[in-house]
Amino acid sequence: xxxxxxxxxxxxxxxxxFGTEDGYVPAMKGTMLDICPEARFVxxxxxxxxxxxxxxxxxxxxxxxxxxxxxxxxxxxxPGVGTDxxxxxxxxxxxxxxxxxxxxxxxxxxxxxxxxxVELNDPAFWRSDVPSTTFHGRDIFAPAAAHLAAGxxxxxxxxxxxxxxxxxxxxxxxxxQTVQGWxxxxxxxxxxxxxxxxxxxxEAAGLNAAAPLEAIPPLKVYTGNTVLHELQPTYGxxxxxxxxxxxxxxxxxxxxxxxxxxxxxxxxxxGDSVRLLFEDASG
Numbered sequence: 001x002x003x004x005x006x007x008x009x010x011x012x013x014x015x016x017x018f019g020t021e022d023g024y025v026p027a028m029k030g031t032m033l034d035i036c037p038e039a040r041f042v043x044x045x046x047x048x049x050x051x052x053x054x055x056x057x058x059x060x061x062x063x064x065x066x067x068x069x070x071x072x073x074x075x076x077x078x079p080g081v082g083t084d085x086x087x088x089x090x091x092x093x094x095x096x097x098x099x100x101x102x103x104x105x106x107x108x109x110x111x112x113x114x115x116x117x118v119e120l121n122d123p124a125f126w127r128s129d130v131p132s133t134t135f136h137g138r139d140i141f142a143p144a145a146a147h148l149a150a151g152x153x154x155x156x157x158x159x160x161x162x163x164x165x166x167x168x169x170x171x172x173x174x175x176x177q178t179v180q181g182w183x184x185x186x187x188x189x190x191x192x193x194x195x196x197x198x199x200x201x202x203e204a205a206g207l208n209a210a211a212p213l214e215a216i217p218p219l220k221v222y223t224g225n226t227v228l229h230e231l232q233p234t235y236g237x238x239x240x241x242x243x244x245x246x247x248x249x250x251x252x253x254x255x256x257x258x259x260x261x262x263x264x265x266x267x268x269x270x271g272d273s274v275r276l277l278f279e280d281a282s283g
Contacts, residue, residue, distance in 0.1 A: 009040045010149035011071040015060050016137065017048040018076070024135070028076070028142040031127055035146035042067075051079035053167065055270075057107030058185045058193075062250050064095060064108065074145040075099035075108075076137035087140045088161065089154055090117035096154070098145045100136070103167020111168070118158030120144050125157040172196045174204040179276040181253070183223075183268060190261030192223070192268045196253040196276070205278060213247070218279040221245055223255055224266030229279075235259075 012032060018024040025046055032039055044063050048056045056077040064073050078085075078100040086101035092114040097105050105114075120140055123129045125147055131139030147157050172181035172195055181196040199209035205216055213231055221228045232244045240259045243266055248254040255274070256262045263269070 008068070009038045010036060010151075011042060011067060012036075012039050012145050012149050013042045013044050013060075013064070013067065013071060013073045014046070014076075015044045015048065015056055015074070016046045016076045017050050017052065017056070018046050018137075020046050024137065027135075027138045028074070031138055031142040032146035032149070035143060036150040039146065039149050044073075048077050051077065053077055053079070053102050053104050054107060054169065055185060057104045057167075060104075061108045061110070065093070067095065069094040070096065072096040072098060072145045072149045073108075074137075074141055075104055076141055077104065078102065078136060081136050082133035085165070086161075087120040087136060087144070088117055088164065089120055089144050089148060089158060090161075090164070091115045091154060096145075096148045098141050098148065100141075101165045103165050106164055107167055107169065114164070116154055117161040117164060118154050119161055120158045122158055169195055172200055174200065176206075177278055179204045181274045181276075183255075183270050183272045183274060184252075186263045186268070186270055190257065190263040190265075191248065192255040192262050192266075192272075192274075193248065193250065194253045194255070194274045196274065198247045198251050198253070201253065201276070204276075220277045220279055221255070222275040222277070224268035224272065226266050228255070 029041055045059055056075055060075060076099060080102055088101045089098045090105060092109050125143055127139040127143050144157055169184060172179055179196060179201060181194045183192045184195045185193040202209050202211040207215055216231060228243060228245050232238060232246045235256055235258045238244045238258050243257045243262055246254055257265050
């Protein structure tokens with residue numbers, strides 16, 4: 001373990017849509033180790049659906065708060081690589097973020113303000129003066145992440161920015177009778193995670209945002225090929241194989257199946273609607 005005179009090794013997380021069959025991720029790690037040999041890498045995932053910026057944002061958003069201060073989060077889900085989209089580095093919530101300016105970071109940060117941001121436009125901090133037009137992850141983003149991990153100032157490696165490219169998830173809509181949302185992510189287990197937070201559902205029911213689960217009135221939820229009725233505290237609260245509703249670890253409403261794959265069982269796809277109707281309002 002590090003001692004008081006030996007600080008912990010800097011952490012660099014990596015989120016990509018590269019998969020693990022090719023050499024893209026190792027090429028980025030090698031580039032970073034050449035600049036910051038003491039770096040510790042954490043692979044958040046390399047299985048983001050190709051070019052799916054929103055999926056990358058959701059996955060990183062659920063993970064980054066658990067990392068120590070000054071961790072560097074490198075994101076390479078970059079459908080605009082080689083175009084005029086900007087390469088950026090920014091600091092927010094005492095952590096660093098590096099990647100394309102394609103809306104991923106405003107989503108990760110839930111539109112919260114950043115402390116500092118720069119465009120990575122100084123070739124002195126690229127891997128090459130002439131970076132590949134198809135692999136900025138290796139030639140621009142990885143070097144920037146490594147320089148930040150090594151303690152270099154963000155203002156040394158780029159030109160300050162005031163704004164980032166905006167991108168937003170659609171918010172659920174609600175009235176006195178219904179809450180309308182959509183499936184924003186389907187995880188490895190087939191759990192269908194919606195954009196409806198526990199607080200939004202409680203407020204739609206006229207309750208305090210922190211109201212306990214049992215205070216939420218009876219409801220019907222229309223999604224996929226089924227109608228579900230009751231919020232459950234956990235997956236095992238229903239018989240094995242049965243579908244259910246619950247608030248998962250991200251505090252978003254999920255459509256799940258105990259021991260099964262809800263997306264397959266109920267024919268649900270990302271982007272599908274989820275409609276909640278309070279039963280006492282339905283007559």
